[in-house]
Amino acid sequence: MAIYIFISISCLISYVLSNNDKNSLSPRFLLIILTLFTGLSYTNGWDWYGYLDFYNNIQNEGVSAIYEYNIYGIEYLYLIYLYIVGLSGGSFSLFILLNAIIINFLIYSFCKRAYVNYSLFMFIFIAASYLRLELSTIRQGLAVVIVIYSYSLLLNSKINLSLLFIFLAICFHRSAAIVLLFFPFVYYNSARNIHYFIVILTIPFVILSGELNVVFIKILNAFNSSLLNAYISKLIIYLSLNKQAIINPQAMALLVFYFICIRVCDVKNKKQIIFLNIIACQVIISFYFIFLTQLIIMRLVYYFQVGWICWVIILYKEYFRPKWLCFFLICLLFITKSILNFRYEQDRAVFFPYYNVISSYLDDNYGRSRSFILNKADELFKE
Numbered sequence: 001m002a003i004y005i006f007i008s009i010s011c012l013i014s015y016v017l018s019n020n021d022k023n024s025l026s027p028r029f030l031l032i033i034l035t036l037f038t039g040l041s042y043t044n045g046w047d048w049y050g051y052l053d054f055y056n057n058i059q060n061e062g063v064s065a066i067y068e069y070n071i072y073g074i075e076y077l078y079l080i081y082l083y084i085v086g087l088s089g090g091s092f093s094l095f096i097l098l099n100a101i102i103i104n105f106l107i108y109s110f111c112k113r114a115y116v117n118y119s120l121f122m123f124i125f126i127a128a129s130y131l132r133l134e135l136s137t138i139r140q141g142l143a144v145v146i147v148i149y150s151y152s153l154l155l156n157s158k159i160n161l162s163l164l165f166i167f168l169a170i171c172f173h174r175s176a177a178i179v180l181l182f183f184p185f186v187y188y189n190s191a192r193n194i195h196y197f198i199v200i201l202t203i204p205f206v207i208l209s210g211e212l213n214v215v216f217i218k219i220l221n222a223f224n225s226s227l228l229n230a231y232i233s234k235l236i237i238y239l240s241l242n243k244q245a246i247i248n249p250q251a252m253a254l255l256v257f258y259f260i261c262i263r264v265c266d267v268k269n270k271k272q273i274i275f276l277n278i279i280a281c282q283v284i285i286s287f288y289f290i291f292l293t294q295l296i297i298m299r300l301v302y303y304f305q306v307g308w309i310c311w312v313i314i315l316y317k318e319y320f321r322p323k324w325l326c327f328f329l330i331c332l333l334f335i336t337k338s339i340l341n342f343r344y345e346q347d348r349a350v351f352f353p354y355y356n357v358i359s360s361y362l363d364d365n366y367g368r369s370r371s372f373i374l375n376k377a378d379e380l381f382k383e
Contacts, residue, residue, distance in 0.1 A: 001352050001353055001354075003037065003353075003354040004131075004352070004354065007033060007034065007037055007126065008123065008126060008334070010030055010033050011030060011119050011120070011122050011123035011126065012119075012123060012331075013026070014026040014027055014029065014030040014118075014119035015117060015119035015120045015123065018117065018118075018119055019117065026119065027108070027118045027119055030118070030119055030122065031104055031105075031108050031118070034104050034122065035100050035101055035104040035105075036100075037354075038096075038100040038103065038104065038134045038135065039096060039097035039098075039099075039100030039101065040093075040096075040097070040356040040357050040358060041096060041100075041134075041135050041354070041355070041356070041357070042093070042355045042356055042357040042359075042360050042366075042367050043355050043367035043368040043369075043373075044135045044136070044350070044351055044354060044355055044368075045132070045135040045136025045137070045350055045351060046136045046137075046350055046373060046377065047136050047137055047138065048135075048136070048373075049370045049373060051092070051138055051139070052092050054069060054074070054079070054082055055082050055085075055086060055092045055095055056092065057069075058079060058082050058083050058086060059083075059086040062083075063083075065079075066079040066080065066083060074139075075139075075171055075172055075173060075174060076171070077168075077171035077172055078139050078142075078171075078172045078173070081172075082095065085098060093357045096138075096357070099138060099142060100134070102142070102145075103134060103141065103142060103145045106145045106146065106148070106149045107121075107122070107125075107145055107148065107149075109149060109152070110148050110149045110151065110152040110306075113152035113153070113155065113156060114151070114152045114155055114271065114310070115271070116310055116313055117313060117317075120313055120316075120330075121309060121310070121313065123330075123334060124309045124312060124313075124330065124333070124334065124337075125305075125306075125309055126334075126338075127333070127334040127335075127337035127338045127341070128305050128309060128337055128341075129144075129302055129305055129341075131341075131351065132341065132351075133145075133302065135351065136350075136351075139172060139173050140172075140173045140175065140299065140302065142169075142172050142173070143169040143170070143172040143173035143175070143176045143303075144169075144176075144302045144303055146165050146166075146168055146169040146172065146176075147165070147166060147169045147176055147179050147303045148306050149165060150162040150163075150165035150166050150169070150179075151186075151274070151278065151306060153165065154186065154187055154274060155270060155271055155274060159187065163180075163183070166179050166180055166183065167180075175299050175300060175303075176303060178285070178300050178303060179303050182281045182284075182304075185277055185280070185281070186274060186277045186278055186281065187274070187277075189273070189277050190267050190273050191267070192262060192265065192267050194280075195258075195262045195276065195280055196262065198280050198283060198284060199255065199258065199259055199262070199283075201288070202255065202283070202287035202288070205287055205288045205290060206287060206290055250340060251286045251287065254279075254282065254283060254286060254308065255283060255286075255287070257279075257308060257311075258279050258280065258283050258308075260315075261276055261279060261308075261311050261315075262276065264315070264319055271314075272311075272314060275306075275307045275310045275311055275314070276307070276311065277307075278304050278306060278307030278310075279304070279307035279308050279311060280307075281303075281304045281307070282301050282304035282305065282307060282308065285297055285300050285301050285304070286301060312330065312333070316330060344380060346376040346377070346379050346380040347380075349372075349376050350368065350373055350376055355367045355368065
C-alpha cells in the first residue's frame with residue numbers, strides 16, 4: 001500500500017513544484033517514477049498470468065501460437081509485438097518494462113502537446129483507471145494510451161496522423177473502434193446546443209434499456225458469421241452472463257459535471273470544445289448504451305475518461321475560485337474514485353500490496369500465485 005501512497009504524493013509534489021516553476025524538472029522525475037512503478041510490476045492485477053502465458057507460449061511455439069491466439073480473439077499486432085520483444089531473449093519482465101516505457105512516454109507527450117499539467121493529470125488518472133489499465137489489462141491499457149495521444153494530435157489539427165494512431169490502437173485492442181465511431185463528432189462538433197440534446201436524450205434510453213438489451217442480442221445472433229465468430233460470441237456471452245448496467249451514482253455525477261462544463265465552455269476554444277465532446281462520448285456510452293452490461297461499458301469508457309480529467313484541470317486552472325478549495329476538491333475526488341474503484345475485497349486483494357519483479361529474484365515464493373488470483377476471480381463472479 002505504501003508504494004501507491006508514494007506515487008500519489010509524488011504527483012502532488014511534482015505538481016506544486018512545476019506549477020511554481022515552469023522549468024522544473026519534477027515532471028520528468030515523476031515520469032521516471034511512474035515508468036518504474038508500472039515497468040517493475042509483478043503478479044499485480046487480474047491478467048498478469050494470462051499475458052505471461054501469451055508471451056511464453058509465443059516464444060515456445062512461434063508463429064503457430066500467434067495464429068491460434070488470433071482465432072481465440074487476440075489481435076495480431078499485439079501478438080506480433082510480444083513475439084518481437086521475445087526475439088531479444090528477454091523474459092516477460094522485459095516486455096512489461098518496455099511496455100511501461102512506451103505507455104508513460106505517450107501520456108507525457110500527450111500532456112505536453114495538449115498543454116495539460118502532467119503531474120496533476122497523472123494524479124487524477126491514477127484514481128480514475130491508470131492502475132487497472134497499466135497493471136492488469138495491459139493490452140487495452142496500451143490501446144487506451146495510444147488513443148489519448150491521438151487526441152493531442154487532434155488539438156493540433158493533425159487529423160490523418162490522429163486517425164493513424166486510432167487505427168493502431170484498434171490493432172492492439174478492437175474495443176478502440178468505438179473511438180473511430182465518435183471521431184467525426186469529437187473533431188467537428190462545435191455547437192453547444194447538441195450537448196444539451198445529449199443530456200435530454202439520456203432519459204428515454206435509460207427507460208428502454210431492458211428492451212434494447214434483448215433486441216441487441218438478437219441482432220448479434222443474426223449477424224454472427226465465421227469471420228467475426230470469436231468476437232461476437234464473446235460479446236454475446238458478456239451480454240448474457242454479466243449483470244445489465246444500471247445508472248449508478250458515478251454516472252449521475254458525470255452527467256452533472258458534463259452539464260456544468262457545457263455551461264462554462266468557450267466553444268471558440270478548440271481545446272475546451274474537443275475535451276467537452278470527449279466527455280459527451282462517455283455520457284452517451286454510459287446512458288445511451290445502458291442496455292449493455294457494466295463490464296462492456298467499463299471497457300468502452302476508458303477511451304473517453306481523458307475528457308473529464310482534462311476538464312477538471314481546466315475548471316481548476318481557468319474558472320473556479322478559490323484555488324485552495326478547488327485543490328481540496330480534486331484531492332477529495334482522488335480519494336472517492338480510488339475507494340470506488342477498489343470497493344470490492346477481491347479487487348483489493350489482487351492489487352494491494354504492490355509486488356515488484358526485483359524482489360521476485362530474491363524469493364521464489366514472492367508475489368501472488370496463479371491459484372490465488374483465480375480463486376478471487378471466482379469469488380467476484382459468484383457475487
